[in-house]
Amino acid sequence: MGNGQGLAGKTVIAGVGQTEYGKRGAMKGRTELSLLLEAITRAAEDAGIPLDEIDGFTSFGFERHEPVLVQATLGIPELRHSSIVWGGGGGGSTAAIMNAAMAVATGLCRNAVVYRSICQGQYERYGQFRPRPAFGAFCSPFGLMTPAQMTALTTRRHMHLYGTSRDHLAEIALTFRRHAQRNPKAIMYGKPLDRETYFAARRIADPFHLYDCCLETDGACAVVITSADRARDLANQAVKLLAVAQASGPRWSLGPMGTHNMPVDDYASINSKAVGRLVFEQAGLTPSDIDVAQIYDAFTGLIPMALEDYGFCGRGESGDFIAAGNLSWPHGGLPSNTSGGLLSEAYLHGMNLVIEGVRQMRGTSTCQVEGAETCLVTSGGGGGHKSAAILGR
Amino acid sequence: MSYFPDEMPVPVAGPDDGPFWEACRKRELRIQCCADCGTFRHPPVPVCYHCRSQNTDWKQVSGDGEVFSYTIATHPTHPAVKSMASYNVAVVMLDGAGDVRLISNVMEIADENLSIGMRVKLCWDQLSDGQLVPRFVPAQENAHG
């Protein structure tokens, strides 16, 4: 499988590690760094690779822990690669895997860990106003303060153009919450959601109400990348990285996290047409070859736009695709966010979606798609560039 | 009266957008455009994305436009807006400025009456530090439609 372009097939995800996930503030007495070190240690253990042999360290925008600090804290003798993907939030999570895979594939380092740690109990809250990195003068004085409001604007336009409705958004929220009911690691495990409660919830930023918005989570995730050669000797099942890519389309800039001057034709999108094309080309696959997907769902409204950008349906056709139950495990055509996603499992800027992708390829998901051989993992829905990976069995 | 309470963040001009805010203080809405090929761009940056010229004009526009998208924000995400039950944020496509859109607010309208495509016109709103910022009100043609 794969046509040998780019990084296709050269590296694997050898191990994954996560801490317990908690609602922001729930990790009493734990620092963000301690969560991170736990996740990295677990990922190395899961891979069966000694921590001393982890010599690459990659993350993405908003990460607060510089690799040399992580290396020194863990007593790792030598660092050979460190990098961070630009941009805030989730658009960089699989791009950080891409950087790790590049470093491993070229032999610059042997084993690289990709990580994200968030402790909103210790630091700022994502659901509250934070000064913008750029162009804030054109946003904050007009009340555009948070990602919910920013992506509400692109979602509203998508609804206007294509008839996407709150019923479609409800179907997404309810489906992913149902998946979370089978996942004991999910924050919303044991907390089912019904239609009535969904529609009765308080409004956050129209068209988004409470259950259209992701969780605010404290926790950490880490993933260990190694070479396809090394993978043969490992105890645990390594997952193939069939493709991984990063892209941004023309004039997208910061997109909804900036001043909303994206090209008019791309406005009601998540800027992922290019990365979708690249990742499928690299793997030598098409959307119909994907058995299961983990789609970046910081807000329900990102899902219809993602389905169209990645080519699972035509422009404007995602409402019908969703209404037909395609996202639902086990019978949908494209079971998605099978751990509960960012809406109902945890919000680790998409790194938890990568871990669920690995579980699907190992056959260990709590909503396991029978015989699944390919999993698409997408990163980002709001500002800046986007990235994606296709994992293989 | 300003659309938001006084505690709201005020614009802090960066290196490239000073002329925009300066024009606002004179009640002029000026959008950056390329002095060579005429392409409008926003937010202000030093080079034209179309022809890459750094020769820059600031063209005055009428401030008429239409709502390109909008949201009604209810959840208070900043201390300044805690006293407001809700407010709107609108992306306004300006007339006569290519595809330039401004993030702003439509005043003098009930939440439920906002819609994509509705015509709006410019009004000036003074902030706590004296800065004038462009906001919008429904255009007459909507009021009777």
Ligand SMILES: [Zn+2]
């Ligand atoms: Zn030009």
